Amino acid sequence: MDTVPFCVIEKNKRSMLDENKRKFIINKTKVLNSEDQKLVSVFIIRLIKLYLENKSCSNAGTVYEVINTDSSLKFSFWNNCGQDTYYGKVRKQIFSEFLDIKN
DSSP states (O other): OEEOOEEEETTTTEEEEOGGGOEEOOOOOOOOOHHHHHHHHHHHHHHHHHHHTTOOOTTSSEEEEEEOTTSSOEEEEEEOSOOOOSHHHHHHHHHHHHHTOOO
C-alpha cells in the first residue's frame, strides 16, 4: 500500500504531494504457531482484565483494538496510564521478522 499525504500551501490554497512524507506499507501475512497463539491470548486477556478493572483512559493515548476477521468481536482499550498490556512483547516475538528487530 502506498500512502500519499498531501500538504496545503497556504499562499495558493491548493494541495500538493509531499514526497518526504510518503510511506510504503507492505502487506504481509504470518501463520502463528501455538506459542504465538498463546501469547496473543495472554495479550487479549490482559486488555480485557484492565478494561474490567476500569484502568482504561478515554480519548487519549494509544488505542489497542482486537477485531475478529468476521467482525463478530470488536474490543478497544485506550491506554495512556502506563499500563503494561504486553503489546511490546507480542510485537517483538511475533512480528520481529517484519519489523527488522531482534527477538
